[in-house]
Amino acid sequence: SPHLLSVDSLSRDRVDHLLRVAARMEPIAQRRQVTRVLEGAVLGNLFFEASTRTRVSFHAAFSRLGGSVCDTTGFTFSSMAKGESLYDTSRVMSGYCDAIVMRHPDQGSVAEFAAATHVPVINGGDGPGEHPSQALLDFYTIDKEFARLGKPLAGAHVLLTGDLKYGRTVHSLIKLLSLYDPLRITLVAPPGLEMPSHLIDLVASRGHRVEQRESLADDYADVDVVYTTRIQKERFTAEMSEGFSLSRDFSVDRTFMDKRCGRDTIVMHPLPRDSRAEANDLDVDLNGDPRLAIFRQTDNGIPVRMAIFATLLQVEDLIEKDLRPVRW
Numbered sequence: 001s002p003h004l005l006s007v008d009s010l011s012r013d014r015v016d017h018l019l020r021v022a023a024r025m026e027p028i029a030q031r032r033q034v035t036r037v038l039e040g041a042v043l044g045n046l047f048f049e050a051s052t053r054t055r056v057s058f059h060a061a062f063s064r065l066g067g068s069v070c071d072t073t074g075f076t077f078s079s080m081a082k083g084e085s086l087y088d089t090s091r092v093m094s095g096y097c098d099a100i101v102m103r104h105p106d107q108g109s110v111a112e113f114a115a116a117t118h119v120p121v122i123n124g125g126d127g128p129g130e131h132p133s134q135a136l137l138d139f140y141t142i143d144k145e146f147a148r149l150g151k152p153l154a155g156a157h158v159l160l161t162g163d164l165k166y167g168r169t170v171h172s173l174i175k176l177l178s179l180y181d182p183l184r185i186t187l188v189a190p191p192g193l194e195m196p197s198h199l200i201d202l203v204a205s206r207g208h209r210v211e212q213r214e215s216l217a218d219d220y221a222d223v224d225v226v227y228t229t230r231i232q233k234e235r236f237t238a239e240m241s242e243g244f245s246l247s248r249d250f251s252v253d254r255t256f257m258d259k260r261c262g263r264d265t266i267v268m269h270p271l272p273r274d275s276r277a278e279a280n281d282l283d284v285d286l287n288g289d290p291r292l293a294i295f296r297q298t299d300n301g302i303p304v305r306m307a308i309f310a311t312l313l314q315v316e317d318l319i320e321k322d323l324r325p326v327r328w
């Protein structure tokens with residue numbers, strides 16, 4: 001398939017290759033060099049759900065490769081508001097664009113859209129389904145942070161916490177982690193928001209040690225990565241929203257990090273984190289703590305998304321020949 005819809009389509013070799021290409025994109029992502037390798041190519045950036053990082057970083061990544069971008073944000077600005085189907089939208093967009101990134105609130109909708117086109121389609125998040133480019137940038141971040149700390153990935157202990165039921169980033173990340181050497185994965189979710197059992201079974205069947213715990217009030221001193229997520233209230237049914245209240249027991253904050261975790265434990269979050277007073281995913285009291293990797297993680301979105309485009313559009317071997325110095 002020419003598309004990137006799910007981590008299911010990625011092998012370990014393909015992930016390793018993508019991350020090697022991403023590392024080669026760093027001079028461009030860090031604005032030290034420029035390229036026009038995608039000159040003349042057009043990206044369709046179709047977002048039918050709110051986004052800051054995915055929408056803007058895909059846009060920036062395509063632009064930094066020399067391509068241009070058409071953006072449609074929200075149903076209001078698309079003819080889907082007039083009842084146009086995913087099939088027709090896909091056929092039309094295929095005539096205009098050379099690659100398409102799409103985010104949509106319904107699980108499976110991006111795959112349905114992709115089935116109607118041969119233009120590469122990247123799933124930028126389909127409801128509670130998957131977010132494969134986020135998993136790639138998360139894994140790239142883990143790889144870079146471990147290299148900085150001089151730690152091997154094999155045998156690492158990763159804690160995934162927060163909304164593991166509706167959080168699509170953790171669905172993609174746990175699949176991607178499961179492609180690597182045996183890891184220890186601990187899952188901590190509020191009652192009712194646990195990781196779907198088919199994903200736990202998949203990871204266990206690949207030889208990883210998976211454990212579910214009920215609270216963060218345990219000893220996590222040997223955890224290498226704390227990956228926390230926002231409660232995805234927009235996915236709740238009316239009944240759930242009424243009945244659901246979350247204690248601060250699931251908050252990753254300075255007290256948790258200082259009392260329960262190690263000095264080298266890194267803290268990740270796909271973002272956005274919820275900054276409202278009642279929220280409790282990731283406290284701002286960790287801002288400035290070197291263990292907080294969230295903004296290194298967002299920066300990594302650019303080289304990883306450039307690598308996705310470079311490989312899908314088969315220009316990765318042309319980039320080095322096309323590099324030139326920045327003039328601004």
Ligand code: CP
Nearest residue numbers: 051052053054270271
């Ligand atoms: N991580 C992520 O998907 O962020 P956005 O919703 O802002 O794109």
